[in-house]
Every structure is written in structure tokens, then in C-alpha cells.
Amino acid sequence: MGNAELHSIHVHPVKALRGRSPRDAVVEPWGLAGDRRWALIDDGGKVVTQRGRPRLALAAAELLPGGVRLSAPGRASLDVPVPDPAAADRVTLDLFGDKVEAVLAGTAAHVWCSAYLGSETRLVHLDDPAARRPVDPRYGRPGETVSLADGYPLLVTTLASLDALNSLIAGGDHAHEGPLPMNRFRPNVVVAGTEAWAEDDWTRVTIGDVPFRVARTCGRCVVTTTDQETAERGREPLRTLGRHRRFGSRLIFGQNLVPEATGVVRVGDPVTVVT
Numbered sequence: 001m002g003n004a005e006l007h008s009i010h011v012h013p014v015k016a017l018r019g020r021s022p023r024d025a026v027v028e029p030w031g032l033a034g035d036r037r038w039a040l041i042d043d044g045g046k047v048v049t050q051r052g053r054p055r056l057a058l059a060a061a062e063l064l065p066g067g068v069r070l071s072a073p074g075r076a077s078l079d080v081p082v083p084d085p086a087a088a089d090r091v092t093l094d095l096f097g098d099k100v101e102a103v104l105a106g107t108a109a110h111v112w113c114s115a116y117l118g119s120e121t122r123l124v125h126l127d128d129p130a131a132r133r134p135v136d137p138r139y140g141r142p143g144e145t146v147s148l149a150d151g152y153p154l155l156v157t158t159l160a161s162l163d164a165l166n167s168l169i170a171g172g173d174h175a176h177e178g179p180l181p182m183n184r185f186r187p188n189v190v191v192a193g194t195e196a197w198a199e200d201d202w203t204r205v206t207i208g209d210v211p212f213r214v215a216r217t218c219g220r221c222v223v224t225t226t227d228q229e230t231a232e233r234g235r236e237p238l239r240t241l242g243r244h245r246r247f248g249s250r251l252i253f254g255q256n257l258v259p260e261a262t263g264v265v266r267v268g269d270p271v272t273v274v275t
Contacts (some may be wrong), residue, residue: 005269006207007190007267013038013061013063015038017070020063027210029262030129031259038123038125038126039093040121041091041093043122045093047093048117051222057226057228059072067079083105095148100148103126105122110122126148129145133145133148139215152256155188159182159194160196161197161199162185164197165244168244173239184225202273204273204274205271207265212257213260215256219252
């Protein structure tokens with residue numbers, strides 16, 4: 001693969017909200033430390049995402065010692081402490097059909113999130129990612145767990161594949177929507193120095209000293225059509241992925257990873273395909 005390296009790292013503390021791009025991150029068995037340990041739920045317990053509420057793209061979450069800071073345009077920021085799992089109320093949320101036990105944040109978070117979205121919304125925290133939610137057994141192994149990410153601990157994408165996709169978009173009937181930035185795909189790790197679509201053939205990869213198993217290609221949804229700076233929606237990249245990257249019923253961009261060990265990854269780390 002030549003001189004492939006880790007180009008960037010992305011941690012999203014609250015699922016569906018904007019995150020941060022640190023220079024390094026601890027890899028835990030269920031994902032990057034702090035990534036998607038929080039989520040929003042509606043009054044029925046279903047997880048709220050950009051699929052139904054694209055305005056979430058404009059809100060941001062920043063990790064704090066012992067909590068998270070919420071911010072959004074036109075609203076004062078709010079620091080939310082991690083709720084005490086021994087004292088706070090618990091709830092069983094519905095994450096795309098998975099039933100997951102989590103802990104409710106305090107009333108201030110409930111008020112802030114509800115006011116921002118204009119509907120009853122609660123903030124929850126995944127207190128024990130080692131025990132709460134297994135990776136899909138069709139693609140995971142016994143004992144593997146995941147945070148509140150869509151299905152797998154990490155998502156990897158490559159700059160070369162984004163360039164190739166943008167070239168395809170430029171030749172299509174919605175060329176005015178491109179080129180698209182990588183944040184449309186909300187990855188955890190982005191790799192530079194590969195060939196376009198090289199990740200299709202990866203089965204194991206090492207980033208720095210941390211090995212990962214490639215669990216499954218990543219099927220893309222309507223969130224990728226949401227401009228993360230304006231919350232406006234278009235047709236791309238799904239229109240072009242449907243023409244050029246359709247595998248069965250799924251439109252593919254990126255790969256889902258499961259850590260095979262813990263450690264630290266850093267921007268600039270070498271990326272090696274093992275098999």
C-alpha cells in the first residue's frame with residue numbers, strides 16, 4: 001500500500017452531533033475513547049439522528065473531564081456531567097432495533113436538547129460499553145461490543161476514495177453539489193496514501209501499533225446528503241454511489257473496523273494492510 005498514513009481522527013461524543021478532530025485518540029475495545037457514548041432519544045425512547053433531524057449537524061459536543069459540553073447556534077452552551085449510574089434513572093433505548101440500556105442525563109440537558117429541536121428530547125449516556133451492546137453477531141465475534149455508533153466500533157475512509165467519488169460526482173447530473181468534504185461520511189479515522197477503493201479488499205489493518213479487523217463494508221444513508229455546515233440536503237453522494245458503488249441493496253463507502261487490541265493512534269501513524 002506504499003506510504004499510507006493516518007491523515008485525521010474524528011471523535012463524536014454525542015451521536016449525530018458535530019465532534020472534534022484530535023491529534024491522537026485512545027482505542028478501546030468498543031471504539032475510540034469518548035466516541036458516541038452519548039445520544040439523544042425522543043419521548044418514545046428511539047435514538048434521534050440526522051436521518052430524521054438534519055439540524056443536529058449544526059450542534060456540537062466537546063468532551064470535558066467528567067462530562068460533555070453541548071453548543072449550538074443561537075444557544076448558550078451547556079456543560080453536562082456524566083450521570084451517576086447508581087443514582088440516575090435508566091432507560092432502554094431503541095437504536096435501529098437494538099435495545100440498549102443507558103443512563104439519563106440531568107434535567108438541564110433534557111431542557112436544552114428539547115428547546116433546540118423543538119420537541120421532547122432526552123440526553124443519555126452509555127455507562128458500561130463493555131456489557132451493553134454486542135456487535136452484530138453475523139459480523140462480530142463473541143464478546144465484541146460497540147458504543148452507540150451505528151453498528152461497529154470504528155469507521156475508516158480514505159482520501160483517495162473520496163477523490164474518486166468526487167470525480168464521479170463531477171461527471172454526473174448533480175455536479176454542482178460537489179466536491180463533497182469527508183465530514184459527510186462521519187468517519188473515525190481517515191487514511192491517506194492509498195489507491196482509490198483499496199479498502200474494499202482489506203481484511204485486517206494496523207494503524208500505528210494497533211491492529212483492527214475489517215468487519216464489514218459501510219452502507220451509506222441519507223445523512224451523507226446533509227451539508228454538515230448548513231444542514232441542507234441534496235442528492236449527492238447517494239445518487240452517484242447508487243450508480244457506481246452499489247453492492248446488492250447497499251451503497252458502499254468506507255469500512256467498519258473492530259479493534260483487535262487497545263492502544264493509541266496518532267495522526268501520521270503508518271497504516272499497514274496485514275492481509
